[in-house]
Amino acid sequence: MSVARLTLRFFRRELKNRFAGSFTGGLWALVQPLIQLAVYSFVFVYVLKARIPGADAPGYVPFLVTALWPWIAFSEAITRSATAVQDNAALIGKVSLPREVLVVATVATSFAVHLTGYVAIVVALALAGKGIDVAGLIPAILLFVPLFALALGFALIAASVQVFVRDLSQALPQLFMLLQFAAPIFYDASQTGALARWLALNPFTFYADAFHALLLHHGEVGLARLAIALAVAAIVLFVGHRVFRRLDPHFEDFL
Amino acid sequence: MSDVLIAARGLGKAYPKVHRNSDRLRSLGRLLVGARDRDRISVLRDVNLDVVRGESLGLVGENGAGKSTLLKLITGVLTPTTGTVEVRGTIGALLELGAGFHPEYTGRDNIAMSAALYGLDGARLRERIPEIIEFADIGDYIDEPVKHYSSGMVVRLGFAVVASLRPDILVTDEVLAVGDESFQKKCVRWIEDYLAEGGTLLLVSHSMYHVQKLCKHACWLRGGEIAMSGDVFDVTQAYLAYHERKTTAQLESAELSRSGHEFAVTDITLNGVDSAQPLMIEHGADLRVAVGLRSRDGRVPSLAIGLVRADGTPVYGVSSDMDGHVLRPAGPGEYRGEIEFPGLSLLPGSYAIRVHSMDPEGVRLFDTVERGLVVRGASREFGLVRLAHRWIGEGAPPPAADADA
Numbered sequence A: 001m002s003v004a005r006l007t008l009r010f011f012r013r014e015l016k017n018r019f020a021g022s023f024t025g026g027l028w029a030l031v032q033p034l035i036q037l038a039v040y041s042f043v044f045v046y047v048l049k050a051r052i053p054g055a056d057a058p059g060y061v062p063f064l065v066t067a068l069w070p071w072i073a074f075s076e077a078i079t080r081s082a083t084a085v086q087d088n089a090a091l092i093g094k095v096s097l098p099r100e101v102l103v104v105a106t107v108a109t110s111f112a113v114h115l116t117g118y119v120a121i122v123v124a125l126a127l128a129g130k131g132i133d134v135a136g137l138i139p140a141i142l143l144f145v146p147l148f149a150l151a152l153g154f155a156l157i158a159a160s161v162q163v164f165v166r167d168l169s170q171a172l173p174q175l176f177m178l179l180q181f182a183a184p185i186f187y188d189a190s191q192t193g194a195l196a197r198w199l200a201l202n203p204f205t206f207y208a209d210a211f212h213a214l215l216l217h218h219g220e221v222g223l224a225r226l227a228i229a230l231a232v233a234a235i236v237l238f239v240g241h242r243v244f245r246r247l248d249p250h251f252e253d254f255l
Numbered sequence B: 001m002s003d004v005l006i007a008a009r010g011l012g013k014a015y016p017k018v019h020r021n022s023d024r025l026r027s028l029g030r031l032l033v034g035a036r037d038r039d040r041i042s043v044l045r046d047v048n049l050d051v052v053r054g055e056s057l058g059l060v061g062e063n064g065a066g067k068s069t070l071l072k073l074i075t076g077v078l079t080p081t082t083g084t085v086e087v088r089g090t091i092g093a094l095l096e097l098g099a100g101f102h103p104e105y106t107g108r109d110n111i112a113m114s115a116a117l118y119g120l121d122g123a124r125l126r127e128r129i130p131e132i133i134e135f136a137d138i139g140d141y142i143d144e145p146v147k148h149y150s151s152g153m154v155v156r157l158g159f160a161v162v163a164s165l166r167p168d169i170l171v172t173d174e175v176l177a178v179g180d181e182s183f184q185k186k187c188v189r190w191i192e193d194y195l196a197e198g199g200t201l202l203l204v205s206h207s208m209y210h211v212q213k214l215c216k217h218a219c220w221l222r223g224g225e226i227a228m229s230g231d232v233f234d235v236t237q238a239y240l241a242y243h244e245r246k247t248t249a250q251l252e253s254a255e256l257s258r259s260g261h262e263f264a265v266t267d268i269t270l271n272g273v274d275s276a277q278p279l280m281i282e283h284g285a286d287l288r289v290a291v292g293l294r295s296r297d298g299r300v301p302s303l304a305i306g307l308v309r310a311d312g313t314p315v316y317g318v319s320s321d322m323d324g325h326v327l328r329p330a331g332p333g334e335y336r337g338e339i340e341f342p343g344l345s346l347l348p349g350s351y352a353i354r355v356h357s358m359d360p361e362g363v364r365l366f367d368t369v370e371r372g373l374v375v376r377g378a379s380r381e382f383g384l385v386r387l388a389h390r391w392i393g394e395g396a397p398p399p400a401a402d403a404d405a
Helices: A003-019 A027-047 A060-081 A100-127 A134-164 A168-181 A189-199 A203-216 A223-254 B021-032 B067-075 B107-117 B122-136 B139-143 B151-165 B181-196 B208-214 B232-252
Strands: B004-016 B040-052 B056-060 B082-087 B091-094 B169-173 B200-204 B217-222 B225-231 B263-270 B279-282 B287-295 B302-309 B314-319 B334-341 B349-358 B365-376
Touching (some): A003 A100, A003 B107, A060 A168, A203 A223, B040 B082, B056 B208, B107 B122, B122 B151, B208 B232, B232 B365, B263 B365
Parallel strands (some): B056 B217, B091 B169, B169 B200, B279 B365
Antiparallel strands (some): B287 B334, B349 B365
16 A cells, blocks of 8 residues: 555544544634634733734734644644654554654644634635735645645654653643744744844744735745745755654664 | 565564663664664574465464564564565564554444555455454444453454455464454464465464464474474474473472482383483384382382373373382392383373382382483374274265375
């Protein structure tokens, strides 16, 4: 059987698994980020009166939505994948299969769920007249491709290292909490002053800026930054694959 | 006929020692830079194995001998530390009582996943599912999550999936031990059909009955190395004898030191051979035991001879005074006794001959000397001895039956 079909089967199982046993089913994928969005809106817009500086700056909620959703897809894909190999120890010990499939399926599931939610909510905000350019949705969706590659690269590293060092899956959510606030998701890069260039080290910063530019025409990302981001995604994926391949023959010894 | 499906050369597997968590970190570092781990526990060493199409090979050995590791290396679940293993053809494997089922999913979902992992998907899978469910025969449980299954049911389902795939090579690890009597019979019948159609089998079992019934050849793994391989009867008998000796060795050391030597055994020859090594004889051959005895006070001792299985189970015992036989003198204070068992009917296996010197009345036992005896032969009869028997009322012979002796 081809690896692609096997991946598809694991992907379908993962998808089914995420919503199996919950009454709302697939709706939950939309409900969860909506609740998160409601909490953040309350805290930042209502309580802290946060706003994006600038004369023709977008509203805070569309600003938050356009970058937060891709971030959730990205971070969740990696944190979930970290245990993808470990959770399937029973299977790995009994059947010989290309183990990358387990990681790819987990990352793909997170992206599928949250990309769907993203499209739905962006369209909804556009219809509500929140200043969203629907034409930017197509390139925005295309931007998920390098983001997926980047996530998969990190996920392959996390999943294989987790087999050896079990602390990783505990540490990752903390790390991602840190990275979440070290990216221009809740604020604009211009608000950070001199720290803005440190922000650029966060691999997600480019994507946050790019989504803001494409959907809200807020700020700009040049071709040079796009080229760097694509290169980074390719390198991370390559390294991730190499690390996974190197450690793969030893999984059984440590599981 | 030289269609080699599995070829293992110098195959070895070592596991890293991971007592502490820092070991795991160190291993990770070494593996990432491409170095080997130093502290390793070797579980399998230098195994060379060829399995040709149509072969049925049983793997026997104690717990921890490396049987499961070998199977895992062959199926590709484990990566060998040294050597290579080449496999041609499809493998259907049931390792360690399961087929890698996911506990949260129903039996039906797991069948689909499991079959997909073996390359069966889409329409061909849908065709087979009723057949698999029928073979597993677990009733309504098929739509329950596998976590609610008994271990027997898991094996039933696993076997049913593998059976439906009809792989070139069937690998089973202690599968028959878990199923109930009727499922065991079903599996055995299925495997026999599979072998008759040219299938290839690798079987791990602690049941010598199953190994002898299903396999032509056997391979005995001891401490990670092949101790013996060859005809299934030779290997399993040697393996059982090894176990029986192991059990008695533990019991015996306690018994040694209590022989007041008023009447002592000086020598034994078995079929004319005076050696501490076990005597090998063919099933049905004659056995002659000659014993030299010494008497301190000049009275004529009596001689008792016992045959026990290697684990100590008595088979037969007799003494000269019971039979009213008086030993022949062979010098001052020396006596000789000799006894013959014509056409010894012990079944193939490992036994011991115990020779005891006793007082003239045959009441007190003074000295005991033991010699090993290995009876060889190919027989699937049960028990210790062949009892004289005949079958009554002959029917018409089935078309292709062999005439059995």
